[in-house]
Amino acid sequence: LKLFEQAVPEIAEGLVSIKAVARDAGRRSKIAVVSTDTNVDPVGACVGMKGTRVQMVVQELRGERIDIVEYSIDKSRFVANSLKPAEIKSVELSPDGKSAVLVVRDDQLSLSIGKNGLNVRLAGELTGVDIDIVSESELQENEQQLKEQLMAIPGVGEQLADQMLEQGLFTYEDIIEMGVEALEKIEGIGEKKAEKIIEETRKLYEALMSEEPEGE
Numbered sequence: 001l002k003l004f005e006q007a008v009p010e011i012a013e014g015l016v017s018i019k020a021v022a023r024d025a026g027r028r029s030k031i032a033v034v035s036t037d038t039n040v041d042p043v044g045a046c047v048g049m050k051g052t053r054v055q056m057v058v059q060e061l062r063g064e065r066i067d068i069v070e071y072s073i074d075k076s077r078f079v080a081n082s083l084k085p086a087e088i089k090s091v092e093l094s095p096d097g098k099s100a101v102l103v104v105r106d107d108q109l110s111l112s113i114g115k116n117g118l119n120v121r122l123a124g125e126l127t128g129v130d131i132d133i134v135s136e137s138e139l140q141e142n143e144q145q146l147k148e149q150l151m152a153i154p155g156v157g158e159q160l161a162d163q164m165l166e167q168g169l170f171t172y173e174d175i176i177e178m179g180v181e182a183l184e185k186i187e188g189i190g191e192k193k194a195e196k197i198i199e200e201t202r203k204l205y206e207a208l209m210s211e212e213p214e215g216e
Contacts, residue, residue: 003056003057003060003061004018004031004046004057007046007048007053007054007056007057008045008046008048008053010035010040010042010045010046011045011046014036015035015036015037015040015045016033016034016035016036016040016042016045016046017033017034017036018031018032018033019032019033019034019071020032020071020126020127021126022122022123022124022125022126023122024118024121024122025064026061026062026064027064027065027118028064028065028066028067028114028118028119028122029061029064029065029066029067029122030066030067030069030082030122030123030125030126031046031066031067031068031069032069032070032071032078032081032082032126032127033045033046033068033069033070033071034070034071034072042070042071043068043069043070046068047068054066054068067084067085067122069081069082069084069126075093075097075127075129076091076093076100077091078127079091079093079100079102079123079127079129079131080102082122082123082126082127082131083102083104083112083119083120083123083131083133085111086104086108086111086112086119087104087105087108088102088103088104088108088112089102089103089104089105089136090102090103091103093129097129098128098129098130099129099130099131099132100129100130100131100132101132101133101134102131102132102133102134103133103134103135103136103139104133104134104135104136105135105136106135106136106137108135109133109135112133113133120133143165146165146170146171147161147162147165149171149172150164150165150169152204153172153175153197153200153201153204154200155193155196155197155200156197160186160188160189163186163187164183164186167182167183167185167186168182169182169183172201172202172204172205172208173205175197175198175201176198176201176202176205179198180194180195180198183197183198
């Protein structure tokens with residue numbers, strides 16, 4: 001922090017402040033910065049013209065890589081920023097804000113994870129969020145598997161399966177636990193049809209459970 005105060009006048013003047021730091025000494029650091037002046041770009045101020053300011057710090061740390069990202073009180077945005085230089089397509093934050101699933105393009109997967117998982121680990125430390133990253137193709141594959149599982153329920157076609165996924169009904173357990181009320185939110189499903197779907201789902205779930213080897 002002292003090195004940045006010396007290299008960046010805006011930090012010394014209080015126009016830019018460092019909100020969080022995550023570091024693997026000698027390898028890589030991530031620093032989250034914020035500006036108190038809307039006319040001052042906090043990341044640009046720390047990087048400097050043609051990277052001169054951050055390079056001064058890098059040289060002092062003997063080549064340690066430093067990622068400077070913008071802090072945000074919006075946790076989803078902050079998490080997305082923390083993975084830079086990787087580009088994030090979407091962030092799904094858990095209700096308690098402690099974990100997040102990030103979707104990236106296939107060509108951004110290795111960059112977002114980093115060598116030996118270092119980039120995502122430091123991003124997690126910086127934000128205090130347990131981050132899981134999936135590629136677009138992985139997401140599509142997972143969604144297709146979930147959809148096919150739902151379509152195995154008698155009375156559930158492709159369109160209805162899509163609507164169920166939109167309602168957060170991803171598994172047989174979800175359907176059983178969330179019950180009739182969740183299914184009735186889907187257009188075209190009345191109480192009787194909802195009860196029938198749950199009944200059929202319960203049968204499939206019990207059959208699956210009986211097939212699992214003991215001890216698992």
